[in-house]
Amino acid sequence: MSVTLKHLTYVTLSTPDPDKYPLPNLTYLAIHAACDKVSCFSGASAYIENVLRRMEDTLVLAEDGGSSELLYAAMLTSTRGSCALLSP
Secondary structure: EEEEOOOOOOOOOOOOOOOOOOOOOHHHHHHHHHHHHHHHHHHHHHHHHHHHHHHHHHOOOOOOOOOOOHHHHHHHHHHHHHHHHHHH
């Protein structure tokens, strides 16, 4: 399967065993790409990257509750993935 993207980039997906390792659905890939563009243009991707970076750098939560946002984000991402950081 070959995919032509907007900037003339070609991606060829292949699999050694189509039954055991099926290729991804092109519709889902297109939806994912569209969501990525929206998050990039809205500034949400920078917010997500910042939160994920802070989660990696933080070893201990603050006693005063100052890192509650990080704990909340960590709990959301552990159950729903990084897109959960955008939902209220």
